[in-house]
Amino acid sequence: MARWRYTGNEVVNFVVADDGFQKLDGKIMPNISQILSQTPPAADGFFGEYGGQFVPEVLKPALDELSATFERYRADPEFIREFMSLLKHYSGRPTPVFHCANLSRYFSGAQIYLKREDLNHLGAHKINNTIGQILLAKRMGKKRVIAETGAGQHGVATAATAALMGMECHIYMGEVDIERQKLNVFRMQMMGAEVVSAKSGQRTLKEAVDEAIADWMAHADDTFYLLGSAVGPHPYPRMVRHFQSIVGWEAREQMLELCGRLPDYALACVGGGSNAIGLFAGFLDDASVRLIGVEPSGRGLASGEHAATLTLGKPGVLHGFRSYLLQDSEGNVEPVYSVSAGLDYPGVGPEHSALKDSGRARYVHASDQEALNAFFTLSKLEGIIPALESSHALAHAIKLAPTLPRDQIVLVNLSGRGDKDVAQIEEMVERGEVKPPVLGPVVAD
Numbered sequence: 381m382a383r384w385r386y387t388g389n390e391v392v393n394f395v396v397a398d399d400g401f402q403k404l405d406g407k408i409m410p411n412i413s414q415i416l417s418q419t420p421p422a423a424d425g426f427f428g429e430y431g432g433q434f435v436p437e438v439l440k441p442a443l444d445e446l447s448a449t450f451e452r453y454r455a456d457p458e459f460i461r462e463f464m465s466l467l468k469h470y471s472g473r474p475t476p477v478f479h480c481a482n483l484s485r486y487f488s489g490a491q492i493y494l495k496r497e498d499l500n501h502l503g504a505h506k507i508n509n510t511i512g513q514i515l516l517a518k519r520m521g522k523k524r525v526i527a528e529t530g531a532g533q534h535g536v537a538t539a540a541t542a543a544l545m546g547m548e549c550h551i552y553m554g555e556v557d558i559e560r561q562k563l564n565v566f567r568m569q570m571m572g573a574e575v576v577s578a579k580s581g582q583r584t585l586k587e588a589v590d591e592a593i594a595d596w597m598a599h600a601d602d603t604f605y606l607l608g609s610a611v612g613p614h615p616y617p618r619m620v621r622h623f624q625s626i627v628g629w630e631a632r633e634q635m636l637e638l639c640g641r642l643p644d645y646a647l648a649c650v651g652g653g654s655n656a657i658g659l660f661a662g663f664l665d666d667a668s669v670r671l672i673g674v675e676p677s678g679r680g681l682a683s684g685e686h687a688a689t690l691t692l693g694k695p696g697v698l699h700g701f702r703s704y705l706l707q708d709s710e711g712n713v714e715p716v717y718s719v720s721a722g723l724d725y726p727g728v729g730p731e732h733s734a735l736k737d738s739g740r741a742r743y744v745h746a747s748d749q750e751a752l753n754a755f756f757t758l759s760k761l762e763g764i765i766p767a768l769e770s771s772h773a774l775a776h777a778i779k780l781a782p783t784l785p786r787d788q789i790v791l792v793n794l795s796g797r798g799d800k801d802v803a804q805i806e807e808m809v810e811r812g813e814v815k816p817p818v819l820g821p822v823v824a825d
């Protein structure tokens with residue numbers, strides 16, 4: 381076990397002064413730069429039986445080159461310095477944690493805290509990973525960057541970091557998502573990226589990944605594929621988890637500082653699983669912290685219109701890795717649906733599959749309706765408009781909190797802000813498809 385761990389819910393007073401510790405308010409806190417130099421899991425590409433590298437031969441050299449570059453630089457002090465510096469000065473980290481006093485009172489149960497990834501530059505956690513990967517692309521001398529995007533947040537973050545580094549950028553996006561997330565399409569174009577419409581199949585995230593992989597196969601020698609979630613062939617799940625783990629390590633420090641103890645629950649929505657694994661990474665060794673991932677059950681599990689991969693999927697291979705997968709009895713990938721463009725993916729990051737099987741994390745689901753309710757509720761009670769994706773995690777938090785005593789703590793990863801979703805929700809309200817909930821007063825304790 382790493383030497384910088386705390387045990388249980390208490391801050392343990394021991395000093396390893398020359399080993400990455402710093403003192404904060406009299407408490408000993410780990411230094412995040414030091415944590416990032418520790419070795420992430422799955423050096424061989426496998427999280428238990430999940431992960432791996434199931435790709436055509438033509439992609440193997442590119443993946444090997446990427447893997448070697450990541451291993452060479454991930455613990456390199458100059459790389460970490462540049463990564464941390466851009467996170468701070470470009471993206472605005474550390475993002476705060478916020479106690480939702482109104483929400484907690486309204487639901488009259490556990491205290492709900494948010495990890496405010498919505499306050500990152502461009503409005504979501506995706507930038508943490510794009511900064512890490514673009515720094516690798518720079519070291520590899522690549523001049524052309526491609527990416528897939530669902531909600532557009534990863535596309536926007538990739539376009540921004542490519543602009544920052546002066547690289548050519550192409551973003552693959554499903555035709556349906558281009559329509560749902562017009563604002564983000566325009567933002568990507570403003571930052572100099574070409575948005576390429578994926579017109580096959582369901583025309584959403586899976587097809588965007590299909591086309592990005594096809595582009596990479598044709599141009600692997602000069603192109604960097606900047607994958608946006610903890611999915612894909614090795615080394616992507618390990619690498620994306622590493623860059624996103626800043627979320628969990630920061631949150632862990634902040635909860636200790638703010639509350640003097642760790643949260644009882646850590647919740648995050650799960651699309652491909654990058655914001656969730658980033659949050660979970662900081663708490664995995666803390667047995668007292670229950671980890672919960674929330675998948676989209678869309679119009680209901682029974683309707684067939686959902687993307688509840690870990691709830692209803694079976695292990696299989698998609699996009700070069702083995703994980704839980706929504707598939708029919710013949711192994712064909714099933715169509716997926718969610719009101720949020722960032723969650724409708726039929727697979728999930730391989731580490732989540734391993735965490736589900738081991739029982740270390742639990743995976744539940746929230747429907748479109750529940751997420752929309754949470755979207756309006758947080759906006760009204762706290763003045764924070766959440767992304768539709770993050771609203772799924774919030775939906776579970778407001779179900780869970782009233783069942784718990786008031787001294788329990790539920791930490792929710794607010795993975796993004798909802799500005800990108802406002803036009804879509806406005807249209808849904810106008811068409812009568814959704815009604816903002818009528819909320820009563822917040823009653824003081």
Ligand SMILES: Cc1ncc(COP(=O)(O)O)c(C=O)c1O
Pocket residue numbers: 504505530531532533534608609610649650651652653654655656721722723767769770795796797
């Ligand atoms: C704000 C936000 N949260 C969550 C997600 C889901 O991705 P992941 O599961 O990789 O965090 C997305 C994807 O676009 C997103 O934009």
